[in-house]
Amino acid sequence: MDKENNIMLVGDIMLDFAGSTGLTDPDRAPRRYLWTDAFAVCNFLELYRRSHDETWLELARQLVDQVHHVLGRHRDDGQASGWLSGLDEQEGELHPTIGGLRIGKKLPERAPDEPADERLEWDRDGQYYHYLTKWMHALSCMTRVAGDVTYLRWGMELARTAHRAFRYAATPEGSPALQWKMSIDLKRPQVRSAGLHDPLDGLVTYSELRSLAGDFAVDGLPDLGEEIGELAAMCRGKSLATDDPLGIGGLLCDANWMELLVIKGDFQHLRLFRQVLDDSLASLESAGDGFLELPARYRLAFRELGLSIGLRGVANLARLVVEFQEDHDPDLLFELTPRIEALTPHLAMVPKIERFWREERNKGTEHWKEHRDINMVMLATSLAPEEFLQAG
Structure with missing residues (x-):
């Protein structure tokens, strides 16, 4: 009975979330936040697994699409517009994660000439590596449940982009580490300190993506072997x-x-x-x-x-x-x-x-x-x- 009550509550929570954040209510502007949305995709898939009700799977698909069209594009109040990748509209639709994904914070990101404010930075937009890995995992789950390798491709393209953008030489000898937070366009660090678990999160998530790619045996996907090797080295001895x-x-x-x-x-x-x-x-x-x-x-x-x-x-x-x-x-x-x-x-x-x-x-x-x-x-x-x- 407890499990039945739990799943009923989960369904109620997720329907409320879908409406209140503008996923299913057309009168509300979409309110997307990458961390929360990654968990939400998995919750919709869990409800689908338990009920076999296609409505839940469709909500997961809609959420992925809305995240990409909101957080994969520049802010409405910013100077830039279009896909973060700079691709045209048609190519951007095919590769919505290749420029990364915004966090979804309320305040615009810190400008290049603006002094850092540690307290205010928590409310500013940008890109977080550990949010991106959560979204990669959500795309892996979509691939496994929906059987559509498009999601896997998007996850692996995001992994490659994130690794190149967040990786930096942390020592004079060139030992690599990961930045904590980057600008929306991934051109400059917003917070230089490294996250304690970011390399581990990346290693495990990239390994998951690579494992799934082996299951589907699809040609043309990024390999991620080099990235996995670097992340393993970052984790070693820490x-x-x-x-x-x-x-x-x-x-x-x-x-x-x-x-x-x-x-x-x-x-x-x-x-x-x-x-x-x-x-x-x-x-x-x-x-x-x-x-x-x-x-x-x-x-x-x-x-x-x-x-x-x-x-x-x-x-x-x-x-x-x-x-x-x-x-x-x-x-x-x-x-x-x-x-x-x-x-x-x-x-x-x-x-x-x-x-x-x-x-x-x-x-x-x-x-x-x-x-x-x-x-x-x-x-x-x-x-x-x-x-x-x-x-x-």
């Missing part, structure tokens, strides 16, 4: 531990996708996989669960729900034991099993997080209202995460 709930959830999601790709034989970075499991556990133990006792006004729902979604992926990791028993090195199985078992007790946080944010009384804070779209969509993902947690 701690990924964090005390941020959303960051921990992201680590656990990456571990989940790594596991699925390892099982397929499409991810060979097993030392990194072990490290992600170790750093995830260390992060969970360091952060603790004391934040679950705080009142709503001191909490950010989407960050906690990101952790909940990642913890949902921990349940998938247990499958690794069964799969490896038949096909893989028993010594590796011996190393991974205790790591997975140590993560399992932390699953107890999931129902606590979900129950808290389902309560209407906890949705009256300014934090909730300011982030309502992302909060509701990620709550829906946590309640029904299977499509989001798939890979390849």
